[in-house]
Amino acid sequence: MTTITPHLTTLPNGLRVVAVEMPHLNSAEIAVYLKVGGRHDSRDKAGLAHFLEHMIFRGNAEHPSSLELEADFEAIGGCINAATDAETTCYYTRVHPSHVAEGLRLLSVMLLSPALSGIEIEKKIITEEALEDINEQGEEVNPDNLASRLLWPGHGIGMPTIGYLDTIAGLTEEDLRDHMARHYVPENAVVVAAGQISPDEVFTAVSHAFAGWSGSSPPCQEPVCENQEAPxxxxxxxxxxxxxxxxxxxxxxxxxxxxxxxxxxxxxxxxxxxxxxxxxxxxxxxxxxxxxxxxxxxxxxxxxxxxxxxxxxxxxxxxxxxxxxxxxxxxxxxxxxxxxxxxxxxxxxxxxxxxxxxxxxxxxxxxxxxxxxxxxxxxxxxxxxxxxxxxxxxxxxxxxxxxxxxxxxxxxxxxxxxxxxxxxxxxxxxxxxxx
CATH class of the missing domain: 3.30.830.10 (Metalloenzyme, LuxS/M16 peptidase-like)
Structure with a gap:
């Protein structure tokens, strides 16, 4: 049975890097994880973490729009994707093993120089997504969201990660940049590559791509108070x-x-x-x-x-x-x-x-x-x-x-x-x- 061993290093700016050698395969997966998700949103900014994840795709210093960004990832065998849950945000893609360094560089361009343009268009898109969980009377019908409300009332972890219609409509570029400044910092992130990769080459590529990333320590998260006593x-x-x-x-x-x-x-x-x-x-x-x-x-x-x-x-x-x-x-x-x-x-x-x-x-x-x-x-x-x-x-x-x-x-x-x-x-x- 193949034993898989991760290799780890930490860059001077506090960014952790993990390289997982899987030489028996013919592909590689790269990702950037950030420890921020729906539980870190306030009630009046519910959905902010998820909204920013979407906005990261809407162009950056190197790509005027998502079209150019997608094309560059496709050129190296990738298809860039992302996900936000209660506690984390992740940007990830599969790439050809010969293009891992370029894939990591593209991830850094996305995260370190987002244009954050087209906010109003993205609001429409996410509003449509949110409406899937609401009935004709405007009531929440997503069982996961309703159960979270019961489990953790009044806490960010009990709110829908996508937010509410009113909070989505109220988000601004200032909100997005403030969120990035507080949470999108090296100390709060991990870069990982797994597959047919060389750990030393991954560490070198991440060091080159993310060396200019800086930021203060992320804020502490609000703990959950569990006081349920009955069904x-x-x-x-x-x-x-x-x-x-x-x-x-x-x-x-x-x-x-x-x-x-x-x-x-x-x-x-x-x-x-x-x-x-x-x-x-x-x-x-x-x-x-x-x-x-x-x-x-x-x-x-x-x-x-x-x-x-x-x-x-x-x-x-x-x-x-x-x-x-x-x-x-x-x-x-x-x-x-x-x-x-x-x-x-x-x-x-x-x-x-x-x-x-x-x-x-x-x-x-x-x-x-x-x-x-x-x-x-x-x-x-x-x-x-x-x-x-x-x-x-x-x-x-x-x-x-x-x-x-x-x-x-x-x-x-x-x-x-x-x-x-x-x-x-x-x-x-x-x-x-x-x-």
């Missing part, structure tokens, strides 16, 4: 044939050791055709097409969210089945065969990631940024140490009713809401019996 629920009426359901449990911070068990629990519940909720909701009851779970971990909080869509008349049954399975994990040890199968599937996925330049730049680039750089072997060892007792203990904590938040978007009748309230009450009573 929460939001029902939003929407004219759809199905109800989109999300049951989101407030989970653990990024450094919490219980995440290893939580990763396996996600697979036990929704990790394929043999998973518990797939067998229950689809194969036995036939009330969903698919069911999935997502595990998010941040600096000081997290979320374990189970998501599905079902017909309105099946909603209460779906809620009952999901909570039956979370309660079961908290009260019954997982069988060794089931746990072993799930663990082995996780090991296989980790091994598959050795063939992906994208996965490796995320693992080691994002990992360095968040002080979570871990090898595949470390992840495998951690998961290998998780036994049935650890799964049950973690489930008792994670799936506690005091961590539960339910979001349902669609045509939900009052009688169904009452049924769901009764189901949650029974769930609370069942959990009280555990203590």
């Amino acid at each position: 929460g629920a939001i029902f939003v009426k929407d004219s759809d044939s199905q109800v989109n359901l999300q049951i989101a449990f407030r989970s653990f911070p990024r450094q919490d050791g219980r995440l290893a068990a939580a990763r396996l629990m996600r697979r036990i519940l929704t990790g394929g055709g043999c998973s518990r909720l797939h067998l229950s909701l689809r194969e036995r009851l036939g009330i969903v097409y698919s069911v999935d779970a997502q595990l998010a971990a941040y600096d000081d909080t997290g979320c374990f969210a189970i998501e599905l869509a079902t017909a309105p008349e099946n909603l209460s049954v779906a809620v009952a089945e999901v909570l039956r399975e979370t309660l079961r994990l908290a009260t019954e040890p997982v069988g060794e065969n089931e746990l072993g199968r799930v663990r082995q599937g996780y090991f296989f996925d980790l091994d598959y990631s050795r063939d992906s330049t994208f996965d490796m730049q995320v693992r080691y680039g994002w990992g360095e940024l968040m002080e979570m750089m871990r090898s595949i072997e470390e992840d495998q060892a951690e998961a290998g140490a998780v036994d049935a007792a650890a799964v049950m203990a973690t489930a008792r904590e994670l799936f506690s009713p005091a961590r539960l938040n339910l979001v349902a978007v669609g045509p939900v009748k009052a009688a169904v809401k009452r049924e769901i309230a009764a189901i949650i009450k029974r769930y609370e009573a069942d959990f009280r019996e555990l203590s």
